[in-house]
Amino acid sequence: MLGIAALSLGACTSASNPATNTPTAEVNTPVAAYPGAYPAPIAPVATSTNPYPPPPYSDLPEGPQFTINQPVRLSNGQVTGTGPAGIPIRIVNITRGAIELATVTIGADGTFSAPLRETFVGDRIAIMLGDISGTGLDRNQFIRGPGYEDWPLIGILFASAIVEE
Numbered sequence: 001m002l003g004i005a006a007l008s009l010g011a012c013t014s015a016s017n018p019a020t021n022t023p024t025a026e027v028n029t030p031v032a033a034y035p036g037a038y039p040a041p042i043a044p045v046a047t048s049t050n051p052y053p054p055p056p057y058s059d060l061p062e063g064p065q066f067t068i069n070q071p072v073r074l075s076n077g078q079v080t081g082t083g084p085a086g087i088p089i090r091i092v093n094i095t096r097g098a099i100e101l102a103t104v105t106i107g108a109d110g111t112f113s114a115p116l117r118e119t120f121v122g123d124r125i126a127i128m129l130g131d132i133s134g135t136g137l138d139r140n141q142f143i144r145g146p147g148y149e150d151w152p153l154i155g156i157l158f159a160s161a162i163v164e165e
Helices: none
Strands: 006-013 019-028 078-082 088-093 098-105 111-115 124-129 150-151 155-157 157-162
Touching: 006 157, 098 111
Parallel strands: none
Antiparallel strands: 006 019, 078 111, 088 098, 088 124, 124 157, 150 155
């Protein structure tokens, strides 16, 4: 303690004259709210059944590359791109709060095509990992890779593009 005392003024009523309020001073000694150091944080642990929180990025293998063919034109009404065959992906509109535009699985030839809905010129669209349940894939394989971006409150984006006219 630093030897600092808090001074508080309270009102009291005199026993001899109840109509007289006389301020009195009380000395309050501050008490430490946390008497000691905080415990050390527990290291994050990830498993294939519960991948969050993920292990450190440096311990993970680099994921595959995904691309969006550019320019993405609203007048075409679709977005196309490439990635590893058989991977389920989501096409999302980042500008509109990551709303899902389409869910597709990349074809055997390594390409995909998805419709552009609820999209406007200037919006940013992106590829995210789709539902991998039942595929034998591990989400940790898609945490870091070429061109990947980790957006707070949205997730990991594999590739993105701005929608043009």
